[in-house]
Amino acid sequence: MSTTQATRKAPPVRPGDRVFAGLSTGAGILILVILAGVGIFLTAKGIPGILAKPDEVKSGQHFLPWVWPLVYGTLIAATIALLIAVPVAIGVALFISHYAPRRLGQIFGYLIDLLAAVPSVVYGLWGIQFLAPHMVPFYAWLNKHLSFIPFFGEPSATGRTILTACIVLAVMILPIMTAICREIFLQTPRLHEEAALALGATKWEMARLAIFPYARSGIVSAAMLGLGRALGETLAVAMVLSVTAGEVTANLIGSSNPSTIAANIALNFKESTGLSVNALIASGLVLFIITFLVNFAARALVERRSEFSGAN
Amino acid sequence: MNRNPLRYAAPTAAALVLALSLSACGASNESDSSDGASTGAAKVTGTLNAGGSTAQQAAVAAWTKAFQTTNSGVTVNYDPVGSGGGREQFIAGGLQVAGSDAALTDDELAKAKTKCKSDVVEVPTYVSPIAVIFNVKGVDKLNLSPKTLGGIFQGTITTWNDAAIKADNPDATLPATKITAVHRSDDSGTTQNFTDYLDQTSEGAWTGKAVQTWPVKGGEGAEGTSGVVAAVKGGDGTIGYADESQAGDLGKASIKVGSDFTAPTAAAASKVLDASEQVSGRAATDIAITVNRKVTDSAVYPIVLVSYQIACQKYDDKAQAALVKAWLTYVTSADGQQVAASSAGSAPLSSAFVTKAQTAVATIAGA
Numbered sequence: 001m002s003t004t005q006a007t008r009k010a011p012p013v014r015p016g017d018r019v020f021a022g023l024s025t026g027a028g029i030l031i032l033v034i035l036a037g038v039g040i041f042l043t044a045k046g047i048p049g050i051l052a053k054p055d056e057v058k059s060g061q062h063f064l065p066w067v068w069p070l071v072y073g074t075l076i077a078a079t080i081a082l083l084i085a086v087p088v089a090i091g092v093a094l095f096i097s098h099y100a101p102r103r104l105g106q107i108f109g110y111l112i113d114l115l116a117a118v119p120s121v122v123y124g125l126w127g128i129q130f131l132a133p134h135m136v137p138f139y140a141w142l143n144k145h146l147s148f149i150p151f152f153g154e155p156s157a158t159g160r161t162i163l164t165a166c167i168v169l170a171v172m173i174l175p176i177m178t179a180i181c182r183e184i185f186l187q188t189p190r191l192h193e194e195a196a197l198a199l200g201a202t203k204w205e206m207a208r209l210a211i212f213p214y215a216r217s218g219i220v221s222a223a224m225l226g227l228g229r230a231l232g233e234t235l236a237v238a239m240v241l242s243v244t245a246g247e248v249t250a251n252l253i254g255s256s257n258p259s260t261i262a263a264n265i266a267l268n269f270k271e272s273t274g275l276s277v278n279a280l281i282a283s284g285l286v287l288f289i290i291t292f293l294v295n296f297a298a299r300a301l302v303e304r305r306s307e308f309s310g311a312n
Numbered sequence: 313m314n315r316n317p318l319r320y321a322a323p324t325a326a327a328l329v330l331a332l333s334l335s336a337c338g339a340s341n342e343s344d345s346s347d348g349a350s351t352g353a354a355k356v357t358g359t360l361n362a363g364g365s366t367a368q369q370a371a372v373a374a375w376t377k378a379f380q381t382t383n384s385g386v387t388v389n390y391d392p393v394g395s396g397g398g399r400e401q402f403i404a405g406g407l408q409v410a411g412s413d414a415a416l417t418d419d420e421l422a423k424a425k426t427k428c429k430s431d432v433v434e435v436p437t438y439v440s441p442i443a444v445i446f447n448v449k450g451v452d453k454l455n456l457s458p459k460t461l462g463g464i465f466q467g468t469i470t471t472w473n474d475a476a477i478k479a480d481n482p483d484a485t486l487p488a489t490k491i492t493a494v495h496r497s498d499d500s501g502t503t504q505n506f507t508d509y510l511d512q513t514s515e516g517a518w519t520g521k522a523v524q525t526w527p528v529k530g531g532e533g534a535e536g537t538s539g540v541v542a543a544v545k546g547g548d549g550t551i552g553y554a555d556e557s558q559a560g561d562l563g564k565a566s567i568k569v570g571s572d573f574t575a576p577t578a579a580a581a582s583k584v585l586d587a588s589e590q591v592s593g594r595a596a597t598d599i600a601i602t603v604n605r606k607v608t609d610s611a612v613y614p615i616v617l618v619s620y621q622i623a624c625q626k627y628d629d630k631a632q633a634a635l636v637k638a639w640l641t642y643v644t645s646a647d648g649q650q651v652a653a654s655s656a657g658s659a660p661l662s663s664a665f666v667t668k669a670q671t672a673v674a675t676i677a678g679a
Contacts, residue, residue, distance in 0.1 A: 058499075058525060128539065133546040157492040158532060158547035239539060242532040243497045245525070255492060255532040267535060270366070270394035271499030271524060 042285040049278030058268075058276040059245070067283050069248045073258030074287065077162055077237065078230040080252070081169035086223055089174055093181030094207060109182065116175035124239030127168040132159035132240065139163075139253040153251035160242040163252040168236050173226035180225065184218030185211055217302040224298040231262075231291055238263040261287040356638045357385030358631055364391075364398015364411035365619050367501055367555070368438045372411065374655035379642050386635065395501050395619075396524075402622055403427055408636055410622040411437075413501025415591065415600030428624035431595040433676055435669040437643050438619040438652060439659045441581035442506055443556040444565040447544050448472055450487060455480045457568040462514025464551060465493050467530045472549060480568070487549075494543045494552035495526040497533030505603075505617045506553045512605040513614075555617070556581075557657020572610035580613035582659035587612055597625055597672040599665075616659070623676065630678030637676040644669035 050063045059066045092112065096105040139155040146152045155161075192210040201209055212219075243259035259267070265280050272280060362372070369392045376388040393401065395412040402410035403423045415434060416424060424432050444461065446454055451472070456464075460476045463469040469476055473486040496503045501524070508522035520527035534543040537554045544550040544562060556564070556576045566573035574580055587607045591600040605614045623640060627633040642648045649660035661669065 128542050129546070136547070156532065156547075157490060157549050158494070158543050160532065160534070160543060160546075238497075238535050242494075242534060242543070244529055244531070244533060247529070256530055259497075267498040268525075271396045273396045273400050 046282030046285040049282035074260040080166040084170035089177035097185040124236040127240035135159040150250040180222035184215040234262040362409035370656035371652035430626035441556040441576040443576040458513035462517030489549035493531040570608035578659035633678035
């Protein structure tokens with residue numbers, strides 16, 4: 001008697017629940033399988049490339065000295081792109097969510113989202129045919145007045161420099177970062193904002209006291225998503241950047257720039273054979289690991305900060 | 313009891329959508345290469361899987377169009393994976409015909425012969441002049457000797473009013489602008505042929521040897537022919553090298569050959585093959601050419617790209633052999649060469665080479 005009563009009280013499981021639970025579990029597992037698959041492929045194919053002797057690959061170098069300039073270029077490009085894009089993204093998001101009239105803010109939001117729909121090859125074309133030539137006088141000016149800073153050495157005559165590539169990358173990662181920041185800013189509890197204003201805060205102080213602390217982890221997540229795209233962006237960089245193999249330079253406005261890992265693979269894969277292909281895949285593994293590390297670091301940052309953010 | 317029909321409908325719909333999208337991924341278009349039964353003697357049918365050189369891509373597209381008009385049952389797939397990839401896939405047996413900007417090396421030739429179980433048919437199909445393009449304010453005509461050209465790309469000549477450039481252009485007013493030498497940042501047969509020319513003729517001004525990957529530090533890199541053209545166009549004081557047909561309205565330098573300066577034209581480029589020698593010690597069907605960069609006849613333009621198509625002499629499948637033979641016969645014919653010249657801007661093979669190539673192609677047969 002009692003057992004039948006217990007079963008009757010248990011919540012009924014409908015077929016829909018089962019199907020949906022199965023689907024979502026399957027999707028979760030699928031992500032792991034794909035990630036593991038990519039990781040295993042990169043490792044298995046990459047190891048011969050890492051171990052290859054200099055005379056067996058086209059670069060004629062050991063793996064580490066060969067891949068180091070690429071890692072340097074990748075990190076420099078992504079970091080500067082992020083430095084340019086984060087303040088702009090926060091500013092635009094704040095404008096849309098708190099400053100602009102509601103109607104105008106909406107239109108602005110659409111326009112920003114539109115930027116995200118532009119394919120990277122179009123950004124590449126824009127970079128090489130429009131932005132680069134127009135940056136030349138600016139670079140000459142930088143070199144003339146600020147050449148004591150090592151970033152602004154001998155300027156390029158075509159403007160196809162790593163700084164131009166960074167600007168293109170910054171524009172490309174702007175939409176996703178703005179969209180996330182905007183959503184987070186809009187979720188700031190109304191009471192927090194009103195409390196700040198009631199204490200006599202100006203609008204900027206209100207943003208600083210109520211919105212930013214609340215949104216901090218969201219802003220970091222947005223920046224990490226942007227960084228991920230900047231690290232992995234291939235085509236736009238390959239088109240815009242003038243690269244010299246093995247170059248490591250602080251000069252951001254010169255003709256000789258280090259390539260990025262992704263762009264280097266795209267440029268050299270077509271004509272590579274044998275172990276040179278393995279070396280390229282190994283450099284892909286390095287990018288994979290860098291992206292992982294960056295994400296872990298970001299997670300750690302968000303976790304550590306979340307106690308003070310007021311988001312919980 | 314309140315049983316909302318949506319409760320069933322939503323997950324079912326989700327499952328359906330997922331299943332549909334997954335099956336859509338699975339149904340890729342598998343090319344059908346089995347219908348090789350040829351019906352008539354003159355007309356061929358079937359699928360020709362070719363690939364390789366990106367330089368030949370435009371010409372192959374034009375050839376395919378014309379070839380399919382006369383042979384309506386033929387599908388030609390040309391995969392522009394690059395010359396190295398084309399040769400590799402041909403040796404592995406994935407492609408029936410490979411397009412390559414370089415002839416097979418001895419090592420590759422041995423492997424290809426094993427795979428084909430016969431000799432290899434290797435014919436030049438696409439000859440294109442490589443123009444030295446420049447963009448310098450106030451200069452529209454430029455003459456360059458090989459030694460000066462080597463110095464510019466090596467980075468030892470750095471300004472446009474350098475004495476060496478002045479010596480080649482006594483009448484021109486040259487500015488003191490810095491020279492930006494633009495090269496290909498991707499690996500390319502164009503780079504291979506250009507550096508081969510510099511290596512042989514620049515009297516030591518160029519030290520980078522003849523290679524596919526740009527060997528010298530400095531200068532400016534750009535992706536692909538279009539990238540080089542865009543970079544040269546975008547700057548002042550720039551110089552680069554690119555397929556003559558892609559150079560557009562940019563200035564093209566005349567190169568010193570013998571005692572005179574020769575402009576890059578298709579006519580001058582096609583003469584270089586007749587002035588060159590075939591690689592010795594190869595089968596009669598293997599027309600690999602060592603381009604003579606040191607010609608002294610100033611009617612010849614020696615900076616050319618010579619691209620080949622490579623096939624087996626024997627194929628197991630008779631229909632396959634007939635298709636490859638028909639394709640290469642058309643491509644190397646005077647007609648085919650003219651089609652490529654008008655659509656891709658290449659230099660047509662001379663009649664002597666057309667005959668040579670046709671003789672080699674005629675030996676293709678089913679085993």
